[in-house]
Amino acid sequence: MEVGNSKTVRYEIVEETGFSHGLGEYYTYGIKAEEISEDVVVESYVLNDVTTDEDEARELVQLFTEEQLEIIHFKDVVEERIGM
Numbered sequence: 001m002e003v004g005n006s007k008t009v010r011y012e013i014v015e016e017t018g019f020s021h022g023l024g025e026y027y028t029y030g031i032k033a034e035e036i037s038e039d040v041v042v043e044s045y046v047l048n049d050v051t052t053d054e055d056e057a058r059e060l061v062q063l064f065t066e067e068q069l070e071i072i073h074f075k076d077v078v079e080e081r082i083g084m
Contacts, residue, residue, distance in 0.1 A: 007037045009071055011064045012058045014046060029057035033064070033074045043071055047078055056082075 014030035028049045035043040051057050060081065064071075069077060 006039075007035065007042075009064070009068055010036055011061045011069075012036045013054070014048070016048060026052060027054075028052050029054055030065075031057060031061060031074075031078065033069075033071050035071045040066055045071055045074060047075060050078060050082055055082060 009057045010033070012032050012034075014032050016028050016030055018026050020026065028051070030046055030048040030050050032044065032046045033040050050060070060078065064074070064077070
């Protein structure tokens with residue numbers, strides 16, 4: 001969080017349904033990031049189909065929230081962590 005500013009970044013899991021000819025229908029988890037300043041969402045970004053492991057998605061959301069990962073780095077960090 002920036003000093004002297006009420007800007008925060010909120011992360012949450014987005015549950016999705018995917019389809020593969022080999023697997024059929026399956027659940028996958030994306031992550032949504034919202035930058036909030038003075039109770040207003042000023043920027044929002046969603047990465048879809050990050051992982052099929054809900055626990056892994058929750059761990060990432062918790063880590064990003066605790067560290068207040070800046071939204072500009074969100075995609076790069078997820079790609080490094082997951083190997084997208």
